[in-house]
Amino acid sequence: MYKPAQWRFQFWKVLSILMLLLLSVAIFATEAKAQETCLQCHGDVGQKIERSEHSFLSCTSCHTDIKGYPHPKGASLDKKESVATCSNCHKGQIADSYGSSFHGKAVHLGSEKSATCADCHGAHDILGSDYPNSKVAKANVPQTCAACHEQASPGFAEGSEHFKFAPSGPGAPMYYTAKFFTWLTLIVITALVIHIELQLYHNLRTILRERKRGE
Template sequence: MVQLLIVGLLAGGALAQKAPEKLRDSVAACLACHDDKQLSVQLRDGATMSLHVDPQGFLHSVHGSQLVCTDCHARYEENHPSGATFPSRRAYAIASYETCKKCHFDTYTRTLESVHYELLKNGLDSAPICTDCHGAHNIQNPHEKRAMVSRSCASCHDGVYLRYAKSVHGKALEEGGNQDVPACADCHTHHQIQAPGTTQFRLGSPQICIRCHGDRQLMAKYGISATVAQTYLSDFHGVTASLAGGGALLPQQVVVTCIDCHGVHDIASPRLMGGEAMKASVAATCAKCHEGASPAFPAAWLSHYEPSLRHAPLVFFVQLFYKVFIPFVVVGLVLQVLLHLYRVSLGR
C-alpha cells in the first residue's frame, strides 16, 4: 500500500505541472489506489471491471488540467459502494454518462434528438453514449485529431468504416493526414445524428456536400470545380430536389441527389479512376434509372462544369447567343408596342 501511495503521489506531482495546487492532492489521493493495474471490482453479473486509471492518459486529456476525479465521481467518497451496486459494466456506464451534462449541457441536449439516444431509450443498451465515443479518462480534443472521430465510429460501424477508409475522403484523412476532407461527423454531425435512411436526410444530402464542394477557396486548392451546387440545382435532378424541399413535390418524386450517383461512404476520385473507367461508371449509374441507356448516354450531361470555351464550347456559344438574342427580341417588341401606341395617339 505504501508503494501504491508513492506511485500515486508521483503521478499527482506530474499532474501538478499543469494543474493548480488544490488539484494535486485530490488527484494523487485517488491515483494512490487507481494507478494499480490489478485494481478491479466484481459486478452483480459476475463480470470483473477494471478500476485502473492511467495517470499519463488523464494528464494529457482535455480534462487533465481542469477537473479532479470528484468532479465526475461526486457521489464516491472514501467508502466506495461495492460492485454489486451495478448489475453489469454496461449498466454502470449508462448510469454514469449523464455526469457529462453538468458541463456540456447544450451538447447533451442535442444527443437527445439523435438516432443513438432513440435506440437507447427504446431499450438497446449497446447504443453509444458519451464515453463510448470520447472515452472516460483519456479524452482528446476531437478537433485536433479528426481521424480519431472516424475510428471511434468504427467501433460500431466497422463495415462502413472500411468502405470509408478506401474512399477518396478516407484515404486522404487516414493515410495522408489531410484535415480538409470530411470525417464521419462532418456529414452526420457529432451529437444530433439523424437516421441516414430517412427521406429528410436524403433530401438534405446535397447541402452536406455543398459545404465543401461549394467552397471556392477550398476547391481551388485541389483544382476541383466549385460550381457543383449551381450546376446541380440548375439541372433536372436538382430542380426536383429543390421543389421537394419546398413542398412543391412529394419526396418520392425526387429523382437523384448527390449520394445516388457518387455513393455514400465509398466515393471514388474521378481522376484516379481514369477517363474510360469513369465513363463506364457514370453510364452504369445512369442506367439504374434510365433503363436501356447506352454507354454514350452520359455524354449528353455537362457534368458539374458550367459551359465554357474549354468545357462544352458549343453549348457555351448557344447560351451566349440566347443571352444576347432574347433581350434583343424583348426590347424590340416593347419598342414596337410603344411606337404603335405613339402612332395611334397621333392619329387621334
C-alpha cells in the first residue's frame, strides 16, 4: 500500500508526464499548421524538402526569423546566418572543419562569394552523398564546384571535406602545412626582431664611438 506522501508523488509524476505529452502535441500541431501555411505559397520547395534528408524538419526550423506573412525584408539568410543555422544541428567536427577551411574563413571575414553549406549541399534538396542525384555525390562534385570554380576538373571530387586536422588521416597534409607555416612565421619574425636589435646596437656603438673621437 502506498502512503499518502507516495500517492501525492505518483499523482504529480503522472500529471507531469501528461502535461509534457499535451505540450508535445500542441507544439507538433503548431509546427504542422505553420508548415501548411508556408506550403500554400512554397509548394515546390515543400516537395523538395519531403524528398531530402531534412524531411523531418519544418520551414521555421531553419528560417527562425520568419514568424508570419508577409515576410520581413531580408528574410533570406545571408552567408553567416546560413552557416550558423546549419551549425545549430551539425556541431562538432563538421562545423569545426568548415570553420577551419578556406570557405569558412572567407565567410567569417564577410565574403559574399565564398561557399556555405547550402552552396555545396543544397538548401531544400539536400541528399546524402550516396544518392546519385546528390550535389555532393562523387560524380556530381565537379559540377557543384563549377558553380564558383569555372575550371573545376574531375580532380575536385578526389578531395576530402570535413576532415579533422590531425597528424594522420585525410587532414594530415593540411595539419603539417599549417604547422610548417606557423613555425616559419614565428622563426621569420624572431629573426627579424633579432636583426633589428643587432642593427640598433651597432648604430648605438657607432654613435658612441664617434662622440669619443670628437672629445
